Amino acid sequence: MTTTPLVSIVCTSYNHGDYLADAIDSFLMQETTFDVEILIYDDASTDHSPHVIKQYENKYPSLINPIYQTHNQYSKGVRVELFNHNRAKGKYIAVCEGDDYWTDPYKLQKQVDYMEAHPSCSMTVHAADRVLSDKKKVLSTVRPAHGNAVFSMERVIEGDGDLIATNSMVYSKEKIAVLAPFYLNAVVGDYPLVILAALHGTVDYLDDNMSSYRVGVKGSWTERELATSTKRINHYHHMEEMFDEINEYTHFMYNDALTKAKNRYQFLRLLDQGKFKEIKQGDHRKIYLELSMKKRIVLEMKRYFPTITNTLRKVKWKMIR
Template sequence: MANKIMVSIECTSYNHENFIAEALDSMLMQRTNFTYEILIHDDASTDRTAKIIKSYEQKYPDIIKPIYQTENQYSKGVLVEEFNLERAKGKYLAVCEGDDYWTDPDKLQKQVDYMETHPQCSMCVHAAERVSAVTKKPVSVMRPSHKNKIFSVEEVIEGGGDLFATNSILYSREKISEMPDFYLNATVGDYPLVIWGALNGTLCYIDQNMSAYRVDVKGSWTSVQVSDVAKKQKHLQEVAEMLDEINAFTNYKYNCVISRTKNRDRFYILLKQMKIKETMKRGYRQFYMKPEFFKRVFKRITI
């Protein structure tokens, strides 16, 4: 029983040779009273990423369990996260992509302790720091609350994809056993994942900074997809389609917040396009009065 795996760490990687060692070291430094495994999926990296992973695999064969693709699966439209999900043995699953890392050696223990004493909880997240991959310096903090908090489904939907850092997520495999179509069809995995978590139990936020989320990573999903207005617009259209799927899936229980979230996203795209007159139309003007406008508008129009 002592060797039973409590946490499976899901790590996807592609051309992360400058980051993967730090990511793996941050996982291996975890101080726990339970056993965990590190599941790595390398999507046919063309740099030294696979070689670095192999060196860690040789050193920690009982912990590090990689898959080395010979052909890139993401470019074929395959949901690469599924490769790790299908083989996970842990009661809980933690997420950390190959270009991110954890900063607190007790992160997993703190989250598991909470989950074990709160059986209604389906997902546990925490604060994180955004760190520039270029300067290696902190850029901002992802801290949606200044105290521990249970986030409602409505707050998670309205919070958007950057409400929580992906590498802060730990969730129950029992409560989130099968992924719905709106997750499988989505172009990005973290936003629909946290919504699905909130729909299947309570989503707990721990107000402690325990990980670093890299930004400005060359070739990353974000840098490729939202590097200009047209790509950002396409991305938000795909998000809107995902939200429509969630709306139908939940029998329109969250129609109000979904409609408001879609309108807000359109509002920020218009701002980014400098279409100020259109932002003054009915349905958009309300967002000028929101406190978040002053905190987020400059970041959004300069992405």
């Protein structure tokens, strides 16, 4: 007799062959009183990712259900997260990219128990470590609150994508059954997803560190999409458009928070364009003054000594690695 899973674990992968085993093993180690399914989407990886996934699929055929693309869909502008979202059978969807992993075997049980006890909750998130890609060295921790908390819409918007670790998300598919246009049109997936969750319920934070996500992964989205000044400027423009779209979608109910978020990306765009005078004027001046003295010194060094600043940044990253 086939049972319907309560939770669908969704994993999107592209050239994560060196990391996928950690991700899948962390799914398999989950101790739950309910059934789960593991949906893995590989977007035509050119490394050994399909081979790794196939090994696990052969070992756990009733649990792991992959999709192997032969042509990369992301490069065609397709929202690849939808492949797993649309086929998920679970009441809840747990997110983890192929280069990240969970660290607590009771993560899913804790989050689902909480959501079952709090029916107004549309998404739960938790603390997570940022780790160096190859060594798993902890660089910092994402812990937006000390103690459990319910994030307001304003906190979600102003927190940007740094507020919440993507691989900490478990959300209600029923509450987020219809994916809004601003989500489908966005150039990022996690940030607008949290905003969408906040529109349809509460986003609740559990103050428990239960996952790790890697930084410095070769070929990652950050490396591909934000590697050059031109790409970053283009990205900032798209984010500004996203905030305008959310503002219209919500009938300007959160205009102040969205305007502040948009101004922040305008600030970053001006900075990348080398318009240092403009970042100290108008609405951007407040953002500049809110920066720490250390960051302001770095900005001034970038303005007057751009070559030295760029060299120091590269040396710092090499030392971390």
